Amino acid sequence: MKLLLVIPSLIIVSWMMTGCAYGTPPMQVVPRPCPASLTYPCTVPPPAKSGSLTDLLTNHIEAMELYQDCRDKQEKLAECVDG
Numbered sequence: 602m603k604l605l606l607v608i609p610s611l612i613i614v615s616w617m618m619t620g621c622a623y624g625t626p627p628m629q630v631v632p633r634p635c636p637a638s639l640t641y642p643c644t645v646p647p648p649a650k651s652g653s654l655t656d657l658l659t660n661h662i663e664a665m666e667l668y669q670d671c672r673d674k675q676e677k678l679a680e681c682v683d684g
Contacts, residue, residue, distance in 0.1 A: 643671035
């Protein structure tokens, strides 16, 4: 009598265990290639030509433009890498 209860139980359990082997395969993420222009190092700001206020102000403006260009490039690179 017990054998009649055990065999169907084993069949049901083995049938349920095979359900774990099936399913959707994991998705593969294909990385997007980043533009090569984003991988170049940032430009080093030039030194001031002299200590005059006009030259220092001009140098500061050039340095800030270079910094902002570099910051924008780094943000775009981070977006490209993060996806």
